[in-house]
Amino acid sequence: MKRRFLDVVLDTMRTLTIKTGYPVPISRSDVYSWARELNLKAKGPVVLYTGALYQIMPYLESLVSILKRAKESRTFLELMGLGKRFASSSLVKTFIKVDKVKVATSNAILRSIVLLLKEVGVEPSYLYENDLYSGVLLYDLGLSETFLLQAKRVYKVFKERGVKKIITVDPHTTYVLRNVYPKFIEGFDLEVQSYIEILSERIERKRPKETVEVVIHDPCFYARYQNIVEEPRKILEASGIKVLEPRRTRRFTSCCGGPVEALYPDLSRAVAMDRIRELSSISKTIVTLCPICFSNLSRVKPQNVEVIDLALLVAKVRGLMLGK
């Protein structure tokens, strides 16, 4: 039977997730290292769950470039054989070259989220080495059995730790936990709220030293799937940031192209460039609320355009940044 590139990618993600709990070759300590200096409790009914999406994006980029190279050279693909074998070999870790700057940015975003939550009086606990991947990508790619396996693992962690409420940090994880898990896990009874929703309820007005003007890029999974549209605007405006709207915005937002990066990199890039053009015609500072949007738009942005995550920007203008 002919092995398609698609099958290799699917197999790789499936196998890695089953073996390691993550769809990319990332070590557990790299998933939670961002939280080291924040002194979050390891136990408590309200837990911050990152689902590791911010952390795995730099790794995913690297994995994709390996697979892309493999696709271009057939011998490499043959050498690799089944994705399964590839994923389980130590080969993969040798090849993965992660951009340290990107890792640092992901970590800084996560730290900002915690600082913002603390500012509004929310002190969540954290799962550390049990901050597992939610499985959302597997779900979207139709790997339903592996997704279910992963969802059960994640749910078990929550239950063992007596979690009642989960605070999520990105639109995809929020959606999959709130809207998909209950369909697959019997008796699912956890409250799920995104940090964006929490902040928008509690954030207080604060004027920044200088006026900042940004254009907002709504992520599909907040704006269309969960009707989270006004919340990020409220957070930005409460921090004295002027929010400009692009042509396609709110429910009518247009995708960053990120979700097909692994399988159709050229298409993904074209979609991202189209969106960057539209956004940067309104402002040279683009605010994103999703690690996939952030990663994919950053990749194609021109030099004079800045793409910044909402948490990082808001924490900065509110003067919340830690020393580094």
Place this chain on the structure above:
Amino acid sequence: MLEDLREWIKEEASKCMFCGFCETVCPTIKFGPHRGYGPRGRVNIALYISEGGKYTEEALSSLYSCLLCAACTLKCPANIDIPEIVRASRVLYSEDSLKEAIVVEKKVS
């Protein structure tokens, strides 16, 4: 279970009236090589598969190039759950290709 899914896809995708309104907001059709990179194409390819059609190269490109961004759902006059059709079709492919792989492995051994 898998058969239920196939039936659901067939039923949901059959609602398509081929008006193409969804194509005007789809981010991928603009840059794709053909109509298969748009929602109307995806829904009808899903229908083709659910009716026993083959997973051809273009069928798979069509289904896996979808961003699941759901922009199309804003335009569909028949209220078709297009992203869910795509997801479900991917589940079908995964299961079907897994079955196929097992058969091949058995034959080889």
Place this chain on the structure above:
Amino acid sequence: MEKDKIVRDISKLIGKDKVSGDEALLSIYSKDPLGNVGKALAVVFPEESKDVSRVVSYAYKNDIKIYAQGSSTSLAGSSLPKEPGIVISFERMKKVLEVSLVNSYVLVEPGIRIDDLNLELGSKGYMFPVDPASSSVATVGGAINSGAGGMRGAKYGTMRDWVLGLEIVLPDENGTIAFAGCKTLKCRQGYDLVRLIVGSEGTLALVTKAYLKITPLPETVIVALAFFPRLENLMEAVVDIKSQRVQPYILEFLEKRTAEVAAKSIGRSINIDGHMLLAGIDVNREAVDRYVEWIEKLLKEHGGKGIQTARSWQEAEERGLFDIRRSLFVAQSKMAREIYKNVNNAKIMLLIEDIAVPPSRLIEAVKGLKELEKKHGFVTMLGGHVGDGNLHPSIGFNMLDPEETKRAERWFEDLVDLAISLDGTVSSEHGIGITKKEALRRELEARGSLKLLEIMKDIKKVFDPKNILNPGKVV
């Protein structure tokens, strides 16, 4: 000829990225909105005129049928590959090649969608005014070939009024590329072949470039919405508007129940006090107040209720004055689905018709349609362009039910008779395709002009001696 060989041959001629024989892909180029399923053997994606020419020449030499497609949204079956053949999809030829304000034209490739063209022209203060309801999807090439019209038809006419010149590929041994018509607004180039190609539904030649006339965007458009309990009053209001030397930009009509369903389908809780009239009038900015007052008074005098006015197109957009009219198609499809929601094994087909009668006979037409509804037992949705007498009555039926399908056919036959008896026509802007061939024959017969059908068939033979271009359509 064998499918794989066709794909191989065409790959060699124009490149392998421009042709596919992938079965799944072919399945989506073999369908249309009427639920018809055809048989594409290969789909070709030309990127320039030469590609088209080479494929046409190849098809001519090998006796292979060719079906041109834009976005396959024809409501008459015009782009369906009815017999096995090659589909030429123009979706990659979508460039605006030249915009010339001084010459009042735009040169485009046929695959561009009408709204995308207008996005480009709008930035220069111009527009291409033909606006079929599907303008966001419909391509210029498709609109040319179906002779499309739209909401602005009463003021701006249809495609045949806006095409200056066409680059075409002829179905002969060389796939000859020719240019019909002129770049100039005035043109007396022997017989008017441009207007023959417009509305020919891809049966005579393939359009590869088009010079289209363009016109400035109106300075502003005021909009008024009103409901009339009696259709007579609505028509009197229309006549009154026209009598005062005003040619509305748009003048749209929705029958009462249809308006109700349409409003409901988009979740609007608006009081529908009768048949809906939506009027837009293009005016100079200084005259806005005067015209708004005038139209409001006029509508009131004729018994209009729930009158709303907007001082600009944008204001009308923001206040949702177009929403009900625009959701006609949604309403039509929702209504049909609603009716069949408890029927197992139903494949709903929506028949959207396209008759026109002289506006003076619209009342009779609406009454006639009501009678047909009673006679055949189909819930009829009704809306149209009252300014030019073009009505789009629609019914939904279950294609899998033979009795119902028969009944729908009889409804359509009666509709044709109704249009003819009111001095009207069976197709205004959708085309003939496969669904209205018999209706066309009846219309010509009723006018004692069957000979014209023979002439049309002869014209087809002159252009396409081997009958390879979209066979079985129009005539």
